[in-house]
Amino acid sequence: MAGKLDILARHPRSEDRLLAILHDLQEASPDNALTKDDLTLVADHLGLPLSRVHDAVTFYSMFSLRPRGRHVIRVCDSPHCHLEGAWSVLEELKRRLGIGEGETTGDGMFTLELSSCLGVCGVAPVMMVDDEMVGKLTPDKLQQVIDRYREGQ
Amino acid sequence: MRRLDVLVCSGTACVSSGSTEVKESLARALADSDLSSEVRILETGCMGPCELGPVMMVYPEGTFYVKVSPDDVQEIVQEHFLKGRPVRRLLWEGAAPALKEVPFFSRQHKLVLANCGFIDPERIEEYIARGGYEALARAVGELSPEEVISEVDASGLRGRGGAGFPTGKKWALMRKAQGSPRYIVCNADEGDPGAFMDRAVLEGDPHAIIEGMAIAAYAVGAERGYVYVRAEYPLAISRLEEAVGQARRMGLLGDNILESDFSFDIELRMGAGAFVCGEETALIASIEGQRGEPRPRPPFPTESGLWGCPTMINNVETVACIRHIVAAGASKFAAVGTETSKGTKVFALAGQIRNTGLVEVPMGISLRELVMEVGGGVPEGRKLKAVQIGGPSGGCLPEELLDVPVDYESLGEHGAIMGSGGVIVLDDTACMVNVARFFLEFTADESCGKCVPCRVGTTTMLDILNGIVSGRGTEADIPRLEELAETIKMGSLCGLGQTAPNPVLSTLRYFGDEYRAHIEDKACPAAVCPDLVYYTVLADLCRACDRCRQVCPTGAAQGTPGTSPYHIEDELCIRCGACVEACPFDAVAVRPGRKG
Numbered sequence: 001m002a003g004k005l006d007i008l009a010r011h012p013r014s015e016d017r018l019l020a021i022l023h024d025l026q027e028a029s030p031d032n033a034l035t036k037d038d039l040t041l042v043a044d045h046l047g048l049p050l051s052r053v054h055d056a057v058t059f060y061s062m063f064s065l066r067p068r069g070r071h072v073i074r075v076c077d078s079p080h081c082h083l084e085g086a087w088s089v090l091e092e093l094k095r096r097l098g099i100g101e102g103e104t105t106g107d108g109m110f111t112l113e114l115s116s117c118l119g120v121c122g123v124a125p126v127m128m129v130d131d132e133m134v135g136k137l138t139p140d141k142l143q144q145v146i147d148r149y150r151e152g153q
Numbered sequence: 154m155r156r157l158d159v160l161v162c163s164g165t166a167c168v169s170s171g172s173t174e175v176k177e178s179l180a181r182a183l184a185d186s187d188l189s190s191e192v193r194i195l196e197t198g199c200m201g202p203c204e205l206g207p208v209m210m211v212y213p214e215g216t217f218y219v220k221v222s223p224d225d226v227q228e229i230v231q232e233h234f235l236k237g238r239p240v241r242r243l244l245w246e247g248a249a250p251a252l253k254e255v256p257f258f259s260r261q262h263k264l265v266l267a268n269c270g271f272i273d274p275e276r277i278e279e280y281i282a283r284g285g286y287e288a289l290a291r292a293v294g295e296l297s298p299e300e301v302i303s304e305v306d307a308s309g310l311r312g313r314g315g316a317g318f319p320t321g322k323k324w325a326l327m328r329k330a331q332g333s334p335r336y337i338v339c340n341a342d343e344g345d346p347g348a349f350m351d352r353a354v355l356e357g358d359p360h361a362i363i364e365g366m367a368i369a370a371y372a373v374g375a376e377r378g379y380v381y382v383r384a385e386y387p388l389a390i391s392r393l394e395e396a397v398g399q400a401r402r403m404g405l406l407g408d409n410i411l412e413s414d415f416s417f418d419i420e421l422r423m424g425a426g427a428f429v430c431g432e433e434t435a436l437i438a439s440i441e442g443q444r445g446e447p448r449p450r451p452p453f454p455t456e457s458g459l460w461g462c463p464t465m466i467n468n469v470e471t472v473a474c475i476r477h478i479v480a481a482g483a484s485k486f487a488a489v490g491t492e493t494s495k496g497t498k499v500f501a502l503a504g505q506i507r508n509t510g511l512v513e514v515p516m517g518i519s520l521r522e523l524v525m526e527v528g529g530g531v532p533e534g535r536k537l538k539a540v541q542i543g544g545p546s547g548g549c550l551p552e553e554l555l556d557v558p559v560d561y562e563s564l565g566e567h568g569a570i571m572g573s574g575g576v577i578v579l580d581d582t583a584c585m586v587n588v589a590r591f592f593l594e595f596t597a598d599e600s601c602g603k604c605v606p607c608r609v610g611t612t613t614m615l616d617i618l619n620g621i622v623s624g625r626g627t628e629a630d631i632p633r634l635e636e637l638a639e640t641i642k643m644g645s646l647c648g649l650g651q652t653a654p655n656p657v658l659s660t661l662r663y664f665g666d667e668y669r670a671h672i673e674d675k676a677c678p679a680a681v682c683p684d685l686v687y688y689t690v691l692a693d694l695c696r697a698c699d700r701c702r703q704v705c706p707t708g709a710a711q712g713t714p715g716t717s718p719y720h721i722e723d724e725l726c727i728r729c730g731a732c733v734e735a736c737p738f739d740a741v742a743v744r745p746g747r748k749g
Contacts, residue, residue: 016459018442019425023384052443059444060425062384078346079545079577079591080503116428116599118385119349120166121503122203122510131387135169 003028004038008045015046018056022063031067032111061116068111069104071149075127078117086125089137090114093127096142109150157192157234158212162270164199164356165388171222172207178223182230192234198357200270202257202510205245210270218243257508260527262489264497265350265473266513269357274392277399280360286405288480292368293413296479301372302328305475307483309495314340314431314468315543315572316648317494317561323465327373327455330463335375338459338466339366340436341382341389344428345544346595347575350499351469353511355382355389358473359396363406363419365472368479370417373465378417381436383424393421428599432647433466435601446603447647470499470574490516494560498571502528504578505535514559521555524578535580539663543572545592546652548659549585568659570652584681585664586671589656590618596653607650610641614657622682626672631661676746683728687748692718694740701732701741723748 007024011017025038034057043050057063075081075090090101097105097112104111120126123135134145161167161176176194183189200208205219216239218229225243232238245255272279280286292301306321327335339362343351354361366378382390397419400406408416422440429435430445437458439445458464474496478486487495494516500523502509507529514523520540524530531537539549542559548569550557557563561571579588597611614637617630638654645651661668670676677685688709690701695718701710702719709726712719721732721741732741 015442016422016440019423019439023423023425046442048442055444056442059446060427062426079588079595080347082591083504083577115385116344116426116595117346117348119343119352120169120203121347121349121501123166123169123206124503126169128385133165133169133388135166 004041008041011045013046015048018042018046018048018053019060021045022053022057026063030070031108032069032072033064033067035065067104069109071109071130072111072113073127073129074113074115074118076116076118076125077114078121080117080121081125084124086137089125089127089139089142092139093142096146110146155191155193158195159192160195160197160200160210160212160270162198162200162206162208163196164203164269164353165386166199166203167206167208168388170206172209174223175207175209175221175226178226179230182226183234186230186235188230188234195273196275197272198269198274199266199353199511201266201512202508204509211239217245219245256526257512257529260518260522261513262497262515263513264477264486264489265354265361265470265499266357266511267477268361269353272358274357274359275395277360277396277403280358284480285360285476286364288476288478289364289367289371289405290411292371292479293411293415298328298372298374301368301479304483305372305478308474308478308486309483309490309493310471310474310478310486311494311561312468313470313474313498313573315546315570317571320467320471323455323467324369324373326453327375327463327465330455332461332463334377334462335373336459336462336464337366337369337373337375337378338436338440338464339378339380339469339472340431340433340466341380341386341469342424342431342436343383343386343469343573344431344599345573345575347503347577348501348544348573350501350511350574352386352389353499354469354473355386356392359389359393360400361473361476362393362469363396363400365467365475366419367406367410367417368475369465369467369472371415375463375465376417378419379422379440379459380419381422381424381430381440383430384426390421390423397421427601429601429647429649432649434647436466437464444601446601447649449646468573491558491560493562498559498574500574500576502576502578504541504576505531505537505580505582506578507532517558517560519556519558520550523559523576524555528576528578531578531580535582537578538581538583539579539585539588541577541579541588541592541656542575543570543655544575545595546570546648546655547572547575548655549579549588549663550659551663554663568655568662570655582679582681584622584677584679585660585667586618586622586677587679587681589660590615590622592656593618593653596649600649600653604645604647604650606641606644607653610637610644611650611653613637614641614654618657621668621671622677623684624671624675626668628672630672631665631668634661670745674746678745680743680745685747686728686743686745687723688721688726688728688732689742689744689748690719690721691740691742694738695719696738696740698737700735700737704731704735706731 011021039053043053125137126135207221209218302324310320311317427445430439432447435445435447454464497513499513541549593615597615600607602608670678680686699714707725709722
């Protein structure tokens with residue numbers, strides 16, 4: 001709670017801060033998601049109706065009201081990545097993690113999502129793990145990345 | 154004494170290919186060989202040929218290394234840096250021509266990307282050393298705001314975000330608009346699949362954006378600027394934040410810039426994953442902290458934008474042109490390009506093409522030069538079929554139209570658009586109906602839902618296309634697609650809906666027989682759509698090795714090892730392609746149509 005108030009305190013009480021505050025709160029959350037209480041806090045901080053905040057949160061695909069894993073994997077779903085085999089990468093990832101799209105691994109480590117173009121088409125197929133971009137994906141590389149994140153925790 | 158500069162590309166693509174590890178092992182190798190004082194390592198923005206990353210350039214001679222791994226570094230240091238013999242196997246295409254002889258570089262005309270790959274984007278000093286902030290100094294010190302606007306107007310610059318609205322005209326409208334506070338916004342919500350030029354500029358030359366915005370603000374009388382960057386670009390965001398801080402510390406942003414009475418500052422705003430926010434009215438709503446939905450225009454943002462105040466929105470690439478126009482004069486900029494499309498345009502080349510990556514060429518270059526010379530053409534053994542240009546709202550132009558000049562009007566005439574500059578080259582293995590379906594799937598998904606024709610229309614068109622590719626097409630489908638396309642174009646508020654039918658319309662126009670083959674013959678001529686192809690074993694190539702039978706998940710591939718040729722039982726075949734991949738003799742063929 002104190003952490004959340006600190007985050008709010010960093011942002012002026014201006015409505016154009018809404019998305020930035022939501023990003024910060026979500027990033028600080030252990031399960032990469034926003035809660036109803038977060039939305040109320042933000043609404044109070046900015047003097048906005050709760051419905052306005054909820055409206056924004058549900059419009060933007062990067063915000064989640066459902067708890068997610070510690071790391072969010074976003075596989076690029078754009079045409080170029082498709083041409084380069086993103087589909088089989090996604091299938092392989094699902095198999096290795098044992099989850100489907102939008103789901104979270106049992107240990108709460110990873111959530112698997114699709115993303116619109118990540119803009120690094122030269123090294124397709126690509127995915128993003130939190131803020132890290134990983135390109136030229138192959139099954140071996142997938143495993144290395146998964147292992148690295150698992151060991152990092 | 155320093156004798157060599159090694160520029161290591163640290164754009165997102167090269168970082169993802171391991172350029173950080175390359176740089177670190179290079180630093181260690183240099184230290185081991187006591188070369189740290191003689192060879193300097195610099196991290197730069199994107200150099201362009203992303204697929205070949207990690208890439209690095211060695212100056213002064215300009216040796217260009219590609220696909221460098223940490224294991225190669227020792228050899229580069231020993232052979233090249235100590236003995237003066239460049240490592241040939243790591244050079245572009247394995248040879249050692251000077252870069253100016255490689256068409257990928259020599260046919261380019263770099264203006265927007267002039268600094269990308271040459272300077273360390275995190276050091277303002279390097280930007281200044283290459284003439285940075287001279288244009289701002291000239292604008293603020295020597296020119297009146299009106300003079301700056303007329304300079305931009307005379308340059309013929311048009312908005313690079315896609316629509317191509319004359320930038321000088323927009324600035325003049327903004328200058329005249331009444332009210333305060335006044336805002337300018339740099340639209341860095343680059344969302345078109347396949348387009349990444351804005352990311353390259355933001356990551357590789359962030360000060361060009363700051364300088365361009367400051368000049369714009371001076372010209373139109375704005376005191377505050379926003380850069381709206383999509384959240385998918387964390388590196389761009391951090392480089393820009395760093396650059397804004399540096400500019401503030403040097404008095405290039407803030408109060409009384411360069412000791413004038415002009416004050417201006419920039420703030421960053423991050424998106425949150427909504428393609429439609431690249432549309433200017435949706436972008437304004439998003440900065441205001443609302444759902445990013447477009448609203449009707451007029452009023453245009455220059456009259457009523459952020460919080461109802463005058464707001465001018467320019468795309469990243471447009472902003473990056475400004476300093477060149479103001480520093481060198483409008484006529485130099487206008488000397489490049491065609492009558493109606495001046496200057497250069499950055500394209501992102503992708504698909505079945507040898508040189509993928511970012512290139513900047515003069516406007517008016519033909520598609521053929523762009524794809525065949527700069528892009529190196531399709532890989533050997535393939536045949537070019539179409540060039541998809543302009544992103545998901547763009548069009549597919551067939552091979553016959555390769556001589557069309559790349560400018561706003563010519564592309565529009567032929568059913569494509571400049572868009573943000575995404576170019577996807579398709580070869581004869583691409584099914585054009587499927588390509589159109591793919592792009593429509595994207596726009597249907599990204600439609601914000603506000604306008605019914607866009608929300609329902611794109612989904613209905615997609616349903617029809619899904620029917621066609623799965624063999625349920627009827628004669629009525631093509632006229633229905635055309636009618637829906639018209640309705641969506643007319644009945645949508647923003648560019649997303651107005652252009653969403655383009656991929657379907659242009660493929661209908663140039664590849665109508667592929668649609669008819671899908672509908673009438675129930676055959677996919679490119680043998681892509683699973684429901685409109687069948688698998689067959691070519692008897693003369695089959696060696697009865699049994700591999701296909703082993704991988705077939707449904708028991709459709711049948712035969713006895715070492716005997717007569719195998720066959721595929723059509724009823725059981727699910728068209729998964731496993732047998733095609735497994736066959737070492739290329740004996741399994743996929744044929745258009747249905748068996749029998």
